[in-house]
Amino acid sequence: MSFQLERGLFLLDFVDHHAILGVPIDADIQTIRKRYLKVARKLHPDSSAVENEADKKLASEFLSKLVNPAWEKLSQEKDRAEYGIVLNLKGQQATRQGNWELGNLGKEIANASNPEHFYRTSLKGLADKQYEQLDQTLEVTGQISELNMVYLMRKEGQGGFNRAETSRTIYTGSNLPDSSQSSVRPTATSQPQPARPESVADQYYRRAEGYMAKNNYAKAVLELRDALQLEPKNGSCHALLGAVHFKQGQATMAKIHFNKALELDPTNAIALEGKQKLEKTTGTSANSKNSTQKPNAKTNKPDDKAGGGLFGLFGKKK
Incomplete structure (x- = not known):
């Protein structure tokens, strides 16, 4: 038996494993495992409460052809990371494509003032009944995938839905418009252009910053490497990756990424500061025998005391 799912991310030639398991697209491995075990127990012939033979067969099919795959x-870290990259790319594709025929939940999250809350709440409600009535399982899974798709689109930048209520600017004391200009439609010459929607690489960069703040350099490296697979010429990611290697005492790798960042953007502040500190730490070159010297070596203490560097990436105040 083959299952046809033609809704949400499945329409983009993509198997939405999160929808199949009924978990959010950003669920951690513990959440995924807990959900899998719950669904597997419900569907497995030895533990299923289903008595009807036809339903038992259907449950077994769901387990072997959808849930187990x-x-x-999602259980393998490398596969999950690669899958996450493709998932975000599908979100971008869905945004570019636009004009989707959405069900009620899809329309509601597209216009929700708080899409995050709506997504979590709606997904939980669907997941609770996803494998209760097996004849409705594929329909519910499709609804979850549609939620996933529109949620990704909203994260990409209001999901391509041109509605005033989802694109309204919230003015604070720091960004009040010039009273001499129109308050409805600022011109390109009088107002800065709106910031571009956060790209997938930006999201990796932001997570890497968070890991750096917690001194979790290994995860920061993974995030930035994934970002550079998507955007190899992203100077900001190269600069931050150089900073991570610098903090780990990997001077040669730090130099490579600082140089690449400056090649792409000669004004990148992180790369400029990082290269300067790198040269002071290693003496002359990152390729010297002392290239593995730690950034907090004695030769570097005066600079560390002078300041923490951009975003506190280079050293801490004593």
């Missing part, structure tokens, strides 16, 4: 993909 989804768990196998």
